[in-house]
Amino acid sequence: MTMEEWKAVEPPISTSSSSAYTSRDEGPNRIWCSTDRFPDGKEITGTFYLSDAEKALGVVACKYAKLWTITKTYTSLRPSYVKIGEYISDDVDYKFLDGKLYEINITGSKNLLGDIMDGLTAKFGEPNSKVDDTTQNKAGATFPHMERPWLNPVASIHLETPYTKIDNLNVTFWATDAITRIGVKKRELHPAADKM
Secondary structure (H helix, E strand, C coil), X not given: CEHHHHHHCCCCECHHHHHHHCCCCECCCEEEEXXXXXXXXXXXXXXXXXXXXXXXXXXXXXXXXXXXXEECCEEEEEXXXXXXXXXXXXXXXXXXXXXXXXXXXXXXXXXXXXXXXXXXXXXXXXCCXXXXXXXXCCCCCEEEEEEEEEECXXXXXXXXXXXXXXXXXXXXXXXXXXXXXXXXXXXHHCHHHHHC
């Protein structure tokens, strides 16, 4: 999908859940990208993460968000709630290489797991493998951990829970050719990294 095609899709924004947090200082939900600038002309910082390899290849990251004016001199972006099945996530990023979508990264509540598993299994079949083990927090408590990958020659999907917190998950979609190009650029920029 090209960036133009993605931008033309009806945004999967949930307005009912975000209404409790709406302030008069927020703009409307819309697409913001790493190449955009705030109304005052300043660069958007702290919202999009791009590796140096992605930057070198001209990757553009986008998300649905609202412009949030915190003070007269400070504005930020507040991510929009994206509907995923019966639940929502406010941490969904889309990345484009050469104007084509190559990555969708979703991090959200573990409540998303059932709908995500149902949707992925219905569309792509059973995962290629299953990891069911445990993970431990800093206090020493042990929790169930799972990973599910779907792989084919052109793309991969990776689902993991818990991810960065005990009660969250991450699902990432990657286009294989773009990820390969980014890996090559990373090794070009950091040739000594392979020695570790």
